[in-house]
Amino acid sequence: MFNNLAPETDSASAPTADASCPKEVIDMRKFNDSIPLKLLRAREATMAFFRPILQEIGLTEQQWRVIRALNEYEELESKQLADICCILSPSLTGIINRLEASGHIKRRKSTEDQRRMLISLTDEAKTMFAGVSPRLEGRYHAIADKLSAEKMALLHELLDEVINLEP
């Protein structure tokens, strides 16, 4: 039997601790124990520290990720950018277009391989990045402080291992 019944009231059954879980389904994880969901929630929790600042400067998470990568690698191909930023190519196409239209990035074609598109930040974007980056770094430190540096380091290690998992 796979269905475990939640207690029924009319409108809502709260996330019950449910101590009456039968042994046949003892290994069945509860909904909230899902690792992918927890990773999603954890990401939301951390992004909550940065979102207000990004919203203030009118950039989305993904746009900032692209700008941050370009600030570090100077010039990148579209595919490299997609890999680094964890954004699929079709999504990146739109992001690049909008960032170019807003004057944050510039593009040129590789002279060797006409397929490749090389992307880099404009001077204005570099200046903007330098101005905003400290504030975001501050929020990052806030996270590390609240969690403790030790746990933060441990989390990094574990996440690296998870990232390297392959089906």
Added chain:
Amino acid sequence: MFNNLAPETDSASAPTADASCPKEVIDMRKFNDSIPLKLLRAREATMAFFRPILQEIGLTEQQWRVIRALNEYEELESKQLADICCILSPSLTGIINRLEASGHIKRRKSTEDQRRMLISLTDEAKTMFAGVSPRLEGRYHAIADKLSAEKMALLHELLDEVINLEP
């Protein structure tokens, strides 16, 4: 899905080790050390275990999350579902509509509060869930095995702490 960086060909600058990094910014994290990005990558890595199965049955991640929650809580309000599944209400509206159109869920209005929409699985969806769930559980165990149960438990603890962080 997200491969590593391709080797540099054109004029693209590699992940600059940049020995000339001044001390003022010695604590500036490299791009790939961002916790939100790592959480995103880790989530991708884990979802890679499940995605093929979900694609096989023609359901998206979010749709499956909703179905999984309803299977556990039997009947939920739209807002409860949004909270549990970590999906914003406007997104959930569409998901609910599509899941209803495809015969996976049914909805009724609360008799007490005409604002509230109560949602539950159809019998067909319950049967489908019971059939597919074991396969997904198997993939879940594959993750736990590759990572080790101890690290898995540790990761759960750390993620719970991160989730409870507040700006």
Added chain:
DNA sequence: GACATTTATTTAACATATTAAGAGATCAGT
């Protein structure tokens, strides 16, 4: 050197994320 095969990027079609605003229902205080 013609040809099928790869590779980088884009387009298309649909689903979801995000923020703001709107329509209805309920509740609080008067």
Added chain:
DNA sequence: ACTGATCTCTTAATATGTTAAATAAATGTC
């Protein structure tokens, strides 16, 4: 009972996620 605030859900507008397919340039093979 009346008004205003609050709550639930939906709609709207824009941006991104996801898969498949198209385009064009480079590569490999015979």
